[in-house]
Amino acid sequence: MKLMNRLLLSITALLVLCTAVSAEERLKMSTTTSTQDSGLLKVLLPPFEQKNNCKVDVIAVGTGQSLKIGEAGDVDVVFVHARKLEDKFVADGFGVNRKDVMYNDFVVIGPKNDPAGIAKAKTAAEALKMIAAKASTFISRGDKSGTHIKEKELWQAAGVEPKGAWYVEAGQGMGPVITMATERQGYTLADRGTYNAFKGAKTDLAILFQGEKGLFNPYGIIAVNPKKHAHVKYDLAMKFIDYVTGPEGQKIIAEYKQHGEPVFFIYKK
């Protein structure tokens, strides 16, 4: 027992040592999975963290959940992609100072033999209509993410209410959905960044429809309103927003490549 007591004591001491936290400030940011999974944040955050002697804590979830976390005041800044929801977030007083950061686009991917023939479609809505008409398997994110919201807009534009065994609501992130679409040889809507990361080794699905205006995918960053939540680190959040949208951050975003291809694009000023 004596030995055990001594061991317990040393374990406790060890734990206390391990958890001794440094004094640096922590900025909490909720964001969409694509910014993290693309690897962009790994290069975008360190210069800011060094300069301001802080850590940016990234909570990567879907856009819908990111905004909800921001509404509750559990983060200081949100970095998402669903313009309408972002505007609502600001209009409802939860966020301030929304800024455009970057963009890429959505693509419709599917099996190379394209059973629904969507490569011939003129618009994304028409492509979805063809998939529904053929009842070809379509995997939906089904998780209120930015991509899911865009997908719902497209179904609405197509005048189709997707329903039936062919329409699979996964309720998961972009990566798992691409994996599922690959396994089931179905179609899905994906952001180009995540698709590029999967292309080749992880999926044999191909881009079958792209390049339409309606598939534009803009990312915005918003500070959580300090008038709503007095505890948020507003000053640091604003510094971060200035950094991401300023010359240094924009340069990093524009130069970031995956498999030799750019993932995100910045707005020409």
Add this chain to the structure above:
Amino acid sequence: MDFFTESFHTALDLIAARDPDVVSAVTVSIVVSLWSTLFAALAGIPAGVALGVSEFPGKRWAVTLLNTLMALPTVVVGLFVYSIISRQGPLGGMGLLFTPSAMVIGQTVLAVPIMANFTLSAIKGADPRIIPTALTLGAGPFASVRRLVIELRFGIMAAVIAGFGRVIAEVGVAMMLGGNIRGYTRTMTTAIAMETGKGEFALGLALGLILMTVALIVNLFLNFLQQR
């Protein structure tokens, strides 16, 4: 088969290179799990002892409740604690959400019923004469219970090991309350979930192998303690 060999090689490479992300995830996993195990032991073992040595009306109900709590899904515990420590919740002012402390709270809640239950089982299986004997030999009630606990150290150690196993292996609480923040609240399990999501199956499995190695080392250590 390629998949498994690739995972195995990836695991070895990660260990050999002391990959900072892996080192950090292993550290967070161990530190958070040990804290949770410690707190859960402080609450669960006395609760199990108390339930084991006392007789009161409704004891069977209490035991049934305890058994049911063992089936608590991790996401339910996560959600429950989330609602309390979110800024919108009663303890929101402490700013605990998405910190290692939040994970410790959730995992402690998760491990307490298991530890209490294992302790209770140990007491049920013990020689019923221990306490009466100690009492006749002149020990006070407190010292008698202490004697019982010493006699039952194997069973109680099993409770600690089971509790530790539950918390180091779980992903629901860690993901929901920790937020999988790189270098801060990312554990082995949340890293595995994330890599799987990214389609990095071999890397995910490699991390799983490392996690099992870590668990093996911790259990060897506990086993060594048990032999004492």
